[in-house]
Amino acid sequence: MCGIVGYAGNRDSSTVLVDGLKKLEYRGYDSAGIAVFENGVIKVVKAKGRLNDLEEKMQETGVPQGHCGIGHTRWATHGEPSDVNSHPHGSKTLSIVHNGIIENYLELKEKLIRKGYTFDSETDTEVVAKLLDYYYKGDPKAAVLRVIQAVKGSYALGMIFKDYPDVIFAVRKDSPLIVGLGEGENFIASDIPAILKYTRNYYLIEENELVELTKDKVTVYNLDLEPVEKEVYTADWDMEAAEKGGYPHFMLKEIYEQPEAFRKTVSPRLKDGLPDLEFSGALTPAFIRSIEKIHIVACGTAMHAGLIGKNVIEALGRIPTEVAIASEFRYCDPILGKNDLVVIVSQSGETADTLAALRLAKSRGVPVLALVNVVGSSIAREADCVLYTWAGPEIAVASTKAFTVQMALFYLLAIEFARVRGELTDAGAASYCGKLMEIPDRMQEVLQNSEDCKYFASKFQNAENLFFIGRGLDYALSQEGSLKLKEISYIHSEAYAAGELKHGTISLITDQVPVVALATQSHLFEKTRSNIKEVVTRGAKVLLVAAEDMISKNEETKYVLAVPSVGDLFMPLLAIIPLQLFAYYTAVLRGCDVDKPRNLAKSVTVE
Numbered sequence: 022m023c024g025i026v027g028y029a030g031n032r033d034s035s036t037v038l039v040d041g042l043k044k045l046e047y048r049g050y051d052s053a054g055i056a057v058f059e060n061g062v063i064k065v066v067k068a069k070g071r072l073n074d075l076e077e078k079m080q081e082t083g084v085p086q087g088h089c090g091i092g093h094t095r096w097a098t099h100g101e102p103s104d105v106n107s108h109p110h111g112s113k114t115l116s117i118v119h120n121g122i123i124e125n126y127l128e129l130k131e132k133l134i135r136k137g138y139t140f141d142s143e144t145d146t147e148v149v150a151k152l153l154d155y156y157y158k159g160d161p162k163a164a165v166l167r168v169i170q171a172v173k174g175s176y177a178l179g180m181i182f183k184d185y186p187d188v189i190f191a192v193r194k195d196s197p198l199i200v201g202l203g204e205g206e207n208f209i210a211s212d213i214p215a216i217l218k219y220t221r222n223y224y225l226i227e228e229n230e231l232v233e234l235t236k237d238k239v240t241v242y243n244l245d246l247e248p249v250e251k252e253v254y255t256a257d258w259d260m261e262a263a264e265k266g267g268y269p270h271f272m273l274k275e276i277y278e279q280p281e282a283f284r285k286t287v288s289p290r291l292k293d294g295l296p297d298l299e300f301s302g303a304l305t306p307a308f309i310r311s312i313e314k315i316h317i318v319a320c321g322t323a324m325h326a327g328l329i330g331k332n333v334i335e336a337l338g339r340i341p342t343e344v345a346i347a348s349e350f351r352y353c354d355p356i357l358g359k360n361d362l363v364v365i366v367s368q369s370g371e372t373a374d375t376l377a378a379l380r381l382a383k384s385r386g387v388p389v390l391a392l393v394n395v396v397g398s399s400i401a402r403e404a405d406c407v408l409y410t411w412a413g414p415e416i417a418v419a420s421t422k423a424f425t426v427q428m429a430l431f432y433l434l435a436i437e438f439a440r441v442r443g444e445l446t447d448a449g450a451a452s453y454c455g456k457l458m459e460i461p462d463r464m465q466e467v468l469q470n471s472e473d474c475k476y477f478a479s480k481f482q483n484a485e486n487l488f489f490i491g492r493g494l495d496y497a498l499s500q501e502g503s504l505k506l507k508e509i510s511y512i513h514s515e516a517y518a519a520g521e522l523k524h525g526t527i528s529l530i531t532d533q534v535p536v537v538a539l540a541t542q543s544h545l546f547e548k549t550r551s552n553i554k555e556v557v558t559r560g561a562k563v564l565l566v567a568a569e570d571m572i573s574k575n576e577e578t579k580y581v582l583a584v585p586s587v588g589d590l591f592m593p594l595l596a597i598i599p600l601q602l603f604a605y606y607t608a609v610l611r612g613c614d615v616d617k618p619r620n621l622a623k624s625v626t627v628e
């Protein structure tokens with residue numbers, strides 16, 4: 022996820038662009054840049070780092086002087102944060118900024134290289150810029166139409182052409198884009214915060230609408246280049262609310278971003294219906310076939326994603342898989358075999374214990390695959406192979422969308438490992454991949470029932486202690502549900518294997534002790550129901566989270582959260598959402614600082 026802005030008007034465009042980018046830093050902040058028409062020439066300044074690094078560079082190289090330009094603040098997906106990978110990208114003819122992921126950029130890059138183009142960066146965006154240059158014959162709109170026919174993936178593009186000074190072109194597919202409407206000035210932006218300082222009036226640009234913008238005129242075209250009438254919206258948000266997209270907290274916004282994050286992480290990794298994982302180095306099919314054991318190592322929520330990963334890898338790939346807490350793994354002199362694989366999971370890619378675990382594994386000569394959300398982070402750089410989650414920046418300390426896309430990568434790995442090792446036929450693998458692609462729509466259905474979660478949170482908000490119980494995948498997921506509740510609502514909670522309760526802990530279940538029972542696994546439902554009966558007869562107040570096709574069997578509890586049935590194996594990808602919302606609304610009701618819980622940091626870079 023990145024932030025793009027554009028301005029045409031009478032103000033100093035460099036100031037307006039940098040101001041706007043500052044309001045979009047929540048969309049990405051590892052590098053930034055602007056391109057401005059200065060005396061009819063496009064002047065580009067861009068730098069790795071935060072916006073103040075860009076401002077320093079502008080002071081060194083000269084602030085572009087003009088009244089029209091485009092800008093970008095980056096969240097790296099292809100190519101680590103660096104000056105050369107930062108946007109804008111372009112040619113002698115044009116300059117562009119891009120938010121999104123171009124899935125077929127390598128194929129297009131090869132074609133352009135054969136046509137004599139050279140590339141400076143590792144980005145998919147530079148490929149779009151050079152493709153636009155290739156198709157440009159003097160008519161920007163015609164060139165844009167050719168580009169959007171050729172590219173696959175998501176994009177919001179801001180573009181300027183040397184031959185058209187003080188004119189901005191823009192187009193979008195799957196990534197957001199608005200047009201800000203001012204007096205003698207107009208804007209493009211990824212989101213409203215970038216324009217609020219200047220205007221509250223805007224157009225929402227729809228899929229494959231093409232914008233041509235000057236300081237005095239905005240024309241929106243359809244793909245037949247026919248002008249389109251647009252409704253003017255007026256933003257009534259204050260700045261802070263706008264940065265959260267109108268949500269009260271980043272955490273809620275990121276919970277609702279999960280369907281999009283899931284699509285962006287999974288769909289570029291499916292080719293002809295099968296996993297297409299950019300394995301590099303050690304992870305050859307021969308090595309995959311030789312793997313004798315997998316060690317998943319992480320902390321906190323990332324470790325919980327590993328628990329789901331263990332279940333699905335063993336279920337499909339039949340590879341013995343262990344999950345280790347990184348701070349334990351690094352000091353326990355782990356037993357690692359020469360045919361083992363270590364999978365390191367980290368949203369930030371900077372967690373000290375997890376990085377240490379990676380280094381230990383590498384010191385033993387064991388190949389390391391990392392699942393990371395931050396491109397170019399320490400863990401990403403030191404792993405033998407990296408699969409990035411494309412969740413975009415996760416601002417809230419409590420991890421939600423990053424967790425879900427970490428799970429998504431584990432499902433893809435499990436399917437691919439199973440296929441390569443002959444545990445699944447191609448048809449079987451394709452069937453599972455088809456299931457994965459249904460998930461974002463099912464997630465949307467779950468998100469529409471958030472009022473139920475708010476209601477149940479109100480019933481449990483005063484709990485001092487709370488139990489999460491489940492079996493199999495439900496037990497694994499209950500550990501993430503428990504952590505979410507603990508870390509933002511400060512209620513002490515504990516995840517327990519439902520079948521294990523009677524071996525001691527059930528002594529704590531007395532009248533009105535709250536229990537969240539996960540029962541999404543149809544093959545274990547009756548067993549979990551027995552455990553629910555055990556706690557209900559001892560007075561527990563139970564919230565049942567179950568697949569909707571199992572709910573009719575429930576007789577024990579009045580509080581029930583139904584989740585669409587997508588098959589036992591895939592239920593964690595949906596059941597996590599009510600648990601996140603339950604924790605969120607409980608924390609809000611308890612007046613907690615949801616986005617910045619006490620004592621916590623987004624990235625624990627110390628032991």
Ligand code: AGP
Pocket residue numbers: 320321322323366367368369370371372375418419420421508621622623624625
């Ligand atoms: C998640 O809600 C917590 N903030 C925390 O457990 C986090 O998952 C853990 O610190 C690991 O962080 P990482 O994924 O960046 O390595």
